[in-house]
Amino acid sequence: MSIWQDQHVTVVVSGGIASYKAIYLVRQLMKQGATVRVTMTAHATEFVTPLTFQTLTQQPVFSDEFTMQDPKHVGHVALADWTDLMIMVPATANxxxxVANGIADDAATTTILATTAPKYVVPAMNSHMYANPATQRNLAQLQTDGLQVLTPATGMLAEGYVGRGRMPEPDEIVDWLTQTLIDQQTDLPLHGKKVLVTAGGTREMIDPVRYISNRSSGKMGYAMATVARELGAEVTLISTPTALTQPAGVQYIEVLSAAELLTQVTAKFATTDMLVMAAAVSDYRPVKAVDQKIKKQPGQTGLTLELTETADILKQLAAQKTGQFVIGFAAETQHLLANAEKKLAEKKLDMLVANDVSQPGVGFNGDTNQVTLLTPNSTPVTTNLLSKTEIAHSVLTAAINRGA
Ligand SMILES: Cc1cc2nc3c(=O)[nH]c(=O)nc-3n(C[C@H](O)[C@H](O)[C@H](O)COP(=O)(O)O)c2cc1C
Known part of the structure; x- marks a missing residue:
């Protein structure tokens, strides 16, 4: 379930040129599951119409405090009390x-003053207005008063020159709010836990331009990192280069080879509560990566590449375990259960997620997976063919149920 489900969000729109972006933000918040209501300043209605917001939210827009409304409720107090989270976007200098001075002279500012819900502010204005000591003083006051302020972006302003004051894109604002909400929800099952996830296929260099790797896309590991974060964990993702977007709110470390992966995982392992080894680590690497590109020699046949074993990361970590919950992944093309049972025991894992990558829709590259979860001293459980996000939920729920 989305963290936004059942959240009552009040969006306060003021009279800045970026107010058109608030329309998209409202859409995105609703898409996440929030119920959104809008209050606007009179100047904001010069830029975008209440009708647009009313149609999108299917809720009345509160823009005129003194118009006759529902006689049973006082407009600003009713909206203020209904609000779980308030966001002022765009927030003009005015x-x-x-807000910094407690002024309440219209529908929007009165609602702001009357609500006890957490408040978020997205300033957007000309760079000189933003840098003005009065604005900076007011923003500092808002922070002192406990409001969260998003720093504006630097970029092309409506005035035609580059400066700081641009409103960040609505998707970035949703990410910012989502991350803050996750950190505030202390009852999430992984709140306060540090989760380390590895993802992607390692690259073992042959020469400066060639490497040995595998078909891992990183999708399963990225899904694990995303879901662990949604469940409240502080997540670090150690990944090889992939075509995927980095999950929001997750610390990202890029590695190439199995050796680099080992270094990074080892550095973090002692302070980790849960390790999810979803990376497809090469079992072998060239004995020597040559410094110069290997040239084609006309007529040459039988060029051999000498390989040697890479470090067994899980086995090495097993010896350093001090209570971490360690989840391994196994991709097999035959004897799935027998190989998985062996790996679970040999590497002292708390859980092994095994998948038969010879099956259609399972394992590498695709968006779906079907896995068998093995845990010590219990019967293996096989999931249905599910999306990798759903698989990540199943794996983490099973881990949490086993005390992770
Ligand atoms: C075309 C135009 C664009 C404006 N854009 C901004 C802006 O991006 N940020 C800002 O702080 N003020 C901007 N202003 C000035 C505000 O509209 C003005 O300060 C107004 O009093 C704000 O009222 P409100 O805060 O009650 O909405 C703009 C004014 C105009 C005419």
Whole structure:
């Protein structure tokens, strides 16, 4: 379930040129599962119409405090009390100044003053207005008063020059709010836990331009990192280069080879609560990576590449375990269960996620997977063919149920 489900979000729109972006933000928040209501300043209605927000949210827009409304409720108090989370976007220099000084002279500012919900502010203005000591003083006051302020982006302003003051894109704002919400929800099952996830296929260099790797896309590991974060964990993702977008709110470390992966995992392992080894680590690497590109020799046949074993990361970590919950992954093309049982025991894992990558829709590259979860002293459980996100949920739920 999304962290936004059942959240009552009040979006306060003030009269800045970026107010058109608030329309998309409202859409995105609703897509996440939030119920959104909008209050606007009179100047904001010069830029975008209440009708647009009313149609999108299917809720009345509160923009005129003194118009007759539902006689049973006082408009600003009803909206203020309904609100779980308030976001001022875009927040003009004027709105910021009013809020910093407790001014309540219209529908929007009165609602802001009347709500006890957490408040988020997205300033957007000309760079000189933003840098003005009065604005900076007001923003500092908002932070002192416990409001969260998002630093504006640097970029092309409506005035035609580059400066700091641009409103960040709505998707970035949703990410920012989501991460803050996750950290605030202390009842999430992985709240306070540090989860380390590895993903992607390692690259073992042959020469400066060639390497040995495998078909791993990183999708399963990225899904594990994303879901662990959604469940409240502080997540570090150690990944080889992939075509995927880095999950929001996750610390990202890039590695290439199995040796680099080992170094990074070892450095973090002692302070980790859960390790998810979803990376497809090469079992072998060239004995020597040559410094120069190997040239084609016309007529040459039988060129041999001498390989040697890479370090067995899970086996090495097993010796350093001090209570970490370690989840391994095994991709097999035959004798799935027998190989998986052996790996679970040999590497002292708390859980092994085994998949038969010879089956259609399973394992490498695709968006779906079907796995068998093995844990010590219990019967293996096989999931249905599910999306990798659903698989990640099943794996983490099983791990949490086993005390992770
Ligand atoms: C075309 C235009 C664009 C504006 N853009 C901004 C802006 O991006 N940020 C800002 O702080 N003020 C901007 N202003 C100035 C505000 O509209 C003005 O300060 C107004 O009093 C804000 O009222 P409100 O905070 O009650 O909405 C703009 C004004 C105009 C005419």
């Amino acid at each position: 709105l910021i100044a009013k």
